[in-house]
Amino acid sequence: DSGVTQTPKHLITATGQRVTLRCSPRSGDLSVYWYQQSLDQGLQFLIQYYNGEERAKGNILERFSAQQFPDLHSELNLSSLELGDSALYFCASSVEGDRHNEQFFGPGTRLTVL
């Protein structure tokens, strides 16, 4: 158990809908990262937050947004969903946001868009 929790575990929705994925980092970790893993793909970095502020952005679509709240939990919002958004979404956290800080991953949320 990494200490990072993600809810829900599974999500099934329809095209055009909007969903919110939630992540609680390990106790004491200030940085949260979001990744997308599509079928047979590596983990694609989406976005990083550090202590409530956006720190780095990857290949995140404009239909996706995220935020980190004062209690350090984070939410990833996916809107106008398309079939291609079906994937595993992972959240990770680290003590700070330095690249040398090990990232601890949650178990992921599996999103299925029908």
Added chain:
Amino acid sequence: DQQVKQNSPSLSVQEGRISILNCDYTNSMFDYFLWYKKYPAEGPTFLISISSIKDKNEDGRFTVFLNKSAKHLSLHIVPSQPGDSAVYFCAAVSGTYKYIFGTGTRLKVLA
């Protein structure tokens, strides 16, 4: 454009033998590399890392080798155990905070 490539999607090795997982990268600005292991229905877990100022880092049965001139790194597992069966991802970092992951290699260790 895939900056980090793991060209072998799968690998099978006998228990007790060496497992060698390979990773190639294209961006010479990458200066920190990591290996993560992932079991089904779990998130990836950190295994071992190496800075570009080194060419080898060891941690128990796991050794990572870095060949900067070839832009190649490899993970050696000796001896391999059935519990090592998992998907292994390499990742690279440049001056930014972004990790760039490869597509993974599924290792199966046969008892």
